[in-house]
Amino acid sequence: STRRSIPAGEIIFAEDDAPTTAFLIESGRVVISTVQHGETRNLGELGPGSLLGEMAVIDSAPRSATARALTDCVLTPIDRNQFAERLASADPVVRALLMSQLTRYRSALATLTGDAAGSGAMEGRDESGAFDKIRLESELRSALDRDELEVRLQPIMQIATERIAGYEALIRWQHPERGQVSPTEFIRLAEETSLIVPVGDYVLGRVCDMLVELRRRGRSPLPFIALNVSARQLDDPALIDRMLAQLAKRSLPADRLEIEITESLVFNHSQIAALLARCHSAGMLVALDDFGTGYSNLGPVLTLDFDRIKLDQGFTRALGTPRGLALVRAIVAMTAALDCEMIAEGVEDPAQLQALRELGCDYAQGWLVGKPVSLQEVLETG
Ligand code: C2E
Ligand code: CA
Ligand code: CA
Ligand code: CA
Known part of the structure; x- marks a missing residue:
């Protein structure tokens, strides 16, 4: 199958990478972190059944955090096009809601990590007219x-x-x-x-x-x-x-x-x-x-x-x-x-x-x- 085995300790994707795939965690645990003033800060852990890295795939922005396998992991990659197709055919209001939430998440994350560049970059504006x-x-x-x-x-x-x-x-x-x-x-x-x-x-x-x-x-x-x-x-x-x-x-x-x-x-x-x-x-x-x-x-x-x-x-x-x-x-x-x-x-x-x-x-x-x-x-x- 297309599943990927990741040994404990390996980086799955790194902050600022250009996103191409998201992942579904089949087994194992993943830790999400960012680097702030040269120090690594853990943002949380994800386990089986969780979606990983979907944010950047949805809005094409660079990865906002690093994901590393905490234990041995099995992941199913999800191509960005799989999301893109569904998003394109989704109700425009649902799409706008998702984008709005994503924007809010990113600015909260930017505030949390003191990353000023990120916070101003995106406002919760609706460009599709769905609102x-x-x-x-x-x-x-x-x-x-x-x-x-x-x-x-x-x-x-x-x-x-x-x-x-x-x-x-x-x-x-x-x-x-x-x-x-x-x-x-x-x-x-x-x-x-x-x-x-x-x-x-x-x-x-x-x-x-x-x-x-x-x-x-x-x-x-x-x-x-x-x-x-x-x-x-x-x-x-x-x-x-x-x-x-x-x-x-x-x-x-x-x-x-x-x-x-x-x-x-x-x-x-x-x-x-x-x-x-x-x-x-x-x-x-x-x-x-x-x-x-x-x-x-x-x-x-x-x-x-x-x-x-x-x-x-x-x-x-x-x-x-x-x-x-x-x-x-x-x-x-x-x-x-x-x-x-x-x-x-x-x-x-x-x-x-x-x-x-x-x-x-x-x-x-x-x-x-x-x-x-x-x-x-x-x-x-x-
Ligand atoms: P429709 O059922 O095909 O209604 C005919 C449309 O043509 C109406 O536009 C009418 O004002 C317009 N019209 C009438 N005579 C002429 C004419 O000589 N020349 C031109 N150029 N236009 C003419 P309206 O009132 O803007 O309604 C547009 C559509 O909205 C209607 O098309 C109908 O599909 C829908 N609609 C209107 N009222 C209702 C309603 O109560 N319920 C539902 N479900 N649909 C409605
Ligand atoms: Ca009619
Ligand atoms: Ca008619
Ligand atoms: Ca008749």
Whole structure:
């Protein structure tokens, strides 16, 4: 094997050496020491199961101490690349935490050994920006309590009747200092933590309240509201139950709530199939979001029974070119053959709407129809 036997008394590595490997102590004892004002000072001993010399390997700084075998030792060397690969793929926050601890350890060590050069050399600065993420995360946590999140509604127009049939709920974060923070910035972050659960529940609660308000104001037929639900949220088996409970509590029909999911690698077929079955048996609608981008392909569309397919903005933009037009025509035909409705996203100009009308697309959503606005504005403009 790659194990190394070190006789008692031998130096394993010396202070100021350039590090190439760390070691796992399999047997024996190792003493760590530094030289201070010409005198050797013992910092401690390590025994079997301990990692040795990993610090310098992690941050590539010279060895801060000398390691010597106190008894006969057996060591397993660990190449620095083994750490480097794992560190590179680790969560940036975890990496930043590790670096911060390492920096603190080194400056404590420098103070202990009176090595002034070492102490000033490294401060606990975060160069990766990982702490920005942590800061944003704790701010998002309090944003929920402080009511800084807002749900806006963007109208979805039925092209044939030119009526607003429903709305897509889009979250907004009104940050006291940063101003409006885009959901593209904080939804991913919320997904990486458990924060997506309270954020999602907040949106769900607001959407149901909005449906109640629209009903109270006599909007008939009652429009549907589409809710964005990420893969991470659907990992929660109780999510659909919570949705149904929120609807039932307000005596709202389940078919006024639509969930939009974006197909991603996180999903597998049977997961989506089970979700669709549950939603359909409860009466809720499910739309496939961002169709034509990312990981989406024809597989799920052909085998899964989505109610609606949302054509990504990119295709709407391409309507002006002959190829784009031909492609959208084919997608409209496919959607119709599958008994799905199609919603075109990002409709910004009348020529696009006209093209979609001629192609037989069911719904249009975009700035031409309306920007995302507050419920108040929806109620005022009818
Ligand atoms: P999405 O679901 O694809 O939402 C459509 C995005 O396109 C929205 O951006 C919307 O404001 C924007 N948009 C609408 N019409 C037009 C147009 O005519 N032109 C252009 N250029 N853009 C248009 P927004 O609101 O910034 O949301 C970004 C993404 O954040 C959404 O993409 C969705 O994936 C996610 N998101 C928003 N709200 C929520 C939420 O409550 N929960 C979850 N899980 N995700 C959300
Ligand atoms: Ca969406
Ligand atoms: Ca979309
Ligand atoms: Ca169907």
